[in-house]
Amino acid sequence: MLLWIAFSLMTGAAILAVLWPLRAGVAPAASAAEADLAVYRDQLAEIERDRATGQIGAAEGEAARAEVGRRILRASAEAAQQGASSRGAETRRRAAAVVALVGVPVIAGTLYLTLGSPGYPPQPLATRLEARPDQSDIAILIRKVEAHLEANPNDGRGYEVVAPIYARMGRIDDSARAWASAIRLLGSNAQRQTGLGEALIAQAGGVVTAQAKAAFEAALADDPKDPKARYFLGLAAEQDGKPAEAGKIWGALAADSPADAPWLGLVHDSMARVGAVPPAAAPGPSTSDVAAAESLTPQQRQEMVRGMVERLQSRLAQDGNDIDGWLRLMRAWSVLGEAEKAKAAASDARTHFAKDEPALGRIDALARELGLGS
Structure with a gap:
């Protein structure tokens, strides 16, 4: 019922919009031709009065009457023409009004009956949500x-x-x-806490706030190996002006991560940013190595890393059966920007594990990740 009331109101508004410009308004004043006729009739009466009183002669009176008569004929013709034009305009206005009154509702109703669904029952939002078969609309x-x-x-x-x-x-x-x-209703776990921490970081425009840091620490309390929480705690240390601490956190994360972990590239890039020693560059730096690295300049750390990578390469040249060592060597050369050496390490690794399909699969997967080709 409400739908039809709305349709009626809209139809009425449409008809009014059409009829308003066609309204006749108040009765128009006499045309110029009709005013001239009235003047000419007055002139004829005045001529007759002047003749009766002897103010003008008969000949003059006839001449004046003839002239006024010609003017009356001309004014009558103009009045007739204006009347015909006015009647034509009135006819057109009436025709337009009929079209508006009849045509608009008929056309609108026909279109709705053809394209719409007048018999379809009401569909509140709650009903559509329950009955909707297509659940793809997020x-x-x-x-x-x-x-x-x-x-x-x-x-x-x-x-x-x-x-x-x-x-x-x-x-x-x-x-x-x-x-x-x-978290409040279900309790804390690593997934919920890291989700909260990431949302808080996004709110702060990429800054690991104290509240976000607390969420990541709570995540580690539930799962000490959670990579996401460990990465963001390293980022918090970097943002707090503690690059050495950030390097330690990220280094430990990289050492604990599988060689094909999807986050390793980000971790190594972050380590390079703070001048940390990638643990992938060697079997594992000792405590004294880490302590020494902390006191070095970024350039000195880079040289130290390169030396560790070269030692790893020498060890693998003597004993090439360490698949994890080859993977570390490939990644280390890639982090150092030595793409050709990384490719050579991948080629040597394939040679050593030519008959080991699982090992070849790991080598190829890492090569694709590092952009070294197959």
Whole structure:
């Protein structure tokens, strides 16, 4: 019923918009030709009065009457022409009004009956959310979860599901609130804490705030090996002006990570930024090596790293059965910007493990990651 009332109002507005310019308005004043006729009739009466009183002669009176008569004929013709034009305009206005009154509703109704769905029942948003077969619309899914959470505010699982989606949509504040609610209702774990920490960093424009750092520390309390928390704690140290501490954190993360870990490239780039020694460059620096590196300049650290890589290469030349060593050597040369040496290390590694399919697979995977070709 409301729909048809709305349609009626819109149709009335459309008709009014058409008829308003066609309105006749007030009765127009006499035309110029009709005014001239009235003047000429007065002139004829005045001529007759002058003849009756003897003010003009008969001949003069006839001449004057003839002249006024010609003027009356001319004015009458003009008045007739204006009347015909006015009647034509009035006819056109009436025709346009009929079209507006009849045509607009008929055309609109026909289009709606043809293209619309007048018999379709009302579909409130809640019903569409429940009945919608196509669940690909992320906005609809989000609204469905939000409606569920409004009715069930203690459903921590719902907050956990929607939090990362908020982050991908750029709704960072909502993501942070959702992660905090999930932690409050479900308890702390590494995934929830790192999710909260990343949202807080995004809120701060990339700065690891104290609150974000606390979230990552809580994540490590639940899972000491969580790579995401370890990386961001290293970033927090770097932002606090502690590059050596950041290098230690990232170095330990790199040492604990598999050779094909997707985050290793980012970790090594971060280590190079603070002049840290990549643990991939050698079997593992000793405590004294790390302590010595902390007191060196960035250039000296780079030279130290290169020396460790060359020692690793010499060791593998003598005993090439260490697949992890070859992978470390490939990555180390790549981090140092020695692409040709990294390719040569990959080639030598393939030679040593020519009959070991799993090892060849690891070598090829790392070569593709480093952009060394196959």
